[in-house]
Amino acid sequence: MANLTIRNLQKGFDGHQIIKGIDLDVKDREFVVFVGPSGCGKSTLLRLIAGLEDVTSGSIELDGREITQVTPAKRDLAMVFQTYALYPHMTVGKNLSFALDLAGTPKDEVKKKVDEAARILELGPLLERKPKQLSGGQRQRVAIGRAIVRNPKIFLFDEPLSNLDAALRVQTRLELSRLHKELQATMIYVTHDQVEAMTLADKVVVLNGGRVEQVGSPLELYHHPANLFVAGFLGTPKMGFLKGIISGVEASACEVTLDAGTKVLLPFTNAQQSVGDSVTLGIRPEHLELANEGDCQLTVIADVSERLGSDTYCHVRTTSGEPLTMRIRGDLASQYGETLKLHLNSAHCHLFDAQGQVIRRALQAAA
Numbered sequence: 001m002a003n004l005t006i007r008n009l010q011k012g013f014d015g016h017q018i019i020k021g022i023d024l025d026v027k028d029r030e031f032v033v034f035v036g037p038s039g040c041g042k043s044t045l046l047r048l049i050a051g052l053e054d055v056t057s058g059s060i061e062l063d064g065r066e067i068t069q070v071t072p073a074k075r076d077l078a079m080v081f082q083t084y085a086l087y088p089h090m091t092v093g094k095n096l097s098f099a100l101d102l103a104g105t106p107k108d109e110v111k112k113k114v115d116e117a118a119r120i121l122e123l124g125p126l127l128e129r130k131p132k133q134l135s136g137g138q139r140q141r142v143a144i145g146r147a148i149v150r151n152p153k154i155f156l157f158d159e160p161l162s163n164l165d166a167a168l169r170v171q172t173r174l175e176l177s178r179l180h181k182e183l184q185a186t187m188i189y190v191t192h193d194q195v196e197a198m199t200l201a202d203k204v205v206v207l208n209g210g211r212v213e214q215v216g217s218p219l220e221l222y223h224h225p226a227n228l229f230v231a232g233f234l235g236t237p238k239m240g241f242l243k244g245i246i247s248g249v250e251a252s253a254c255e256v257t258l259d260a261g262t263k264v265l266l267p268f269t270n271a272q273q274s275v276g277d278s279v280t281l282g283i284r285p286e287h288l289e290l291a292n293e294g295d296c297q298l299t300v301i302a303d304v305s306e307r308l309g310s311d312t313y314c315h316v317r318t319t320s321g322e323p324l325t326m327r328i329r330g331d332l333a334s335q336y337g338e339t340l341k342l343h344l345n346s347a348h349c350h351l352f353d354a355q356g357q358v359i360r361r362a363l364q365a366a367a
């Protein structure tokens with residue numbers, strides 16, 4: 001069992017607050033990813049969990065036992081870093097067994113654990129090699145193997161794929177997903193890469209400036225971002241944003257007049273909302289399409305197109321100069337400088353208030 005409970009966790013360095021009151025639950029066997037821009041406090045939060053930093057205030061519990069003041073070695077957690085930190089003079093096998101040998105684990109048990117880790121990570125043929133005789137990906141697998149032999153309650157990963165080239169990063173990402181299923185382990189994984197977060201996580205924790213912006217499954221966050229930050233952070237190409245004001249409010253809908261000129265009737269409601277309020281409408285690239293007659297139309301001027309083969313990203317600007325990206329079929333493209341009419345499908349629009357918080361859809365709000 002491994003259930004982690006974090007309550008009102010705060011951490012400052014030299015009077016500078018970095019972690020600003022975080023509440024979080026990690027459930028047994030969950031793959032939780034902390035994602036956020038560089039410097040937002042991801043590594044610090046992970047190091048607080050590992051016990052490598054002292055907390056300023058707040059509590060950390062593992063399976064109901066308070067571990068806030070417990071030394072790292074006694075927390076039953078294993079951390080894998082971006083830099084592999086292998087012992088250069090030891091073979092792969094020795095790197096794997098070192099911690100167990102040091103703890104006085106019986107020899108046959110050490111062998112069993114090392115063999116099992118080597119099997120899972122396909123390191124068998126490499127056990128006699130030294131780290132310098134390995135590729136970056138193989139070294140990272142050894143570092144993960146060192147964590148596996150310790151059979152920790154929770155695996156902690158801090159950007160473990162950052163030093164790998166793009167192809168190897170994708171491959172190792174898949175291996176980590178498989179490893180999580182095979183070990184049925186609890187894992188906490190830190191990354192600034194939203195694709196890693198989306199593909200690996202059961203639960204994504206979006207961090208920004210030492211606070212949690214939103215917690216949820218990848219698709220919950222993708223389809224129902226709670227605020228502009230999460231909406232803009234998850235998804236490539238990014239969600240497009242159009243500024244406007246509320247020009248009409250009905251029981252279960254509101255009319256938004258965009259700076260770009262278009263009026264959109266949206267099934268959104270919020271008792272706080274009134275005519276004249278500033279709002280931002282969000283729409284994802286895959287939800288923009290050329291308009292048909294009768295559609296709610298937005299006039300844009302085509303900028304460059306990027307043709308990826310499978311898809312084309314058409315970059316466009318509204319008449320008020322706001323950039324948007326439209327994702328279309330790979331065999332199509334827009335012409336630079338041409339005027340296009342796009343369909344603003346209200347079913348796919350997100351709406352945010354002046355503070356950047358989402359305004360819920362009418363049905364969601366009533367629920």
Ligand SMILES: Nc1ncnc2c1ncn2[C@@H]1O[C@H](COP(=O)(O)OP(=O)(O)O)[C@@H](O)[C@H]1O
Pocket residue numbers: 013014018036037038039040041042043044045
């Ligand atoms: N030991 C430290 N002393 C002082 N400031 C630190 C220390 N560790 C981290 N910080 C600061 O805390 C902030 C968050 O750092 P970090 O958790 O490493 O961010 P992330 O991993 O999200 O990129 C940064 O501004 C960093 O400079």
Ligand SMILES: [Mg+2]
Pocket residue numbers: 042043044
């Ligand atoms: Mg970091």
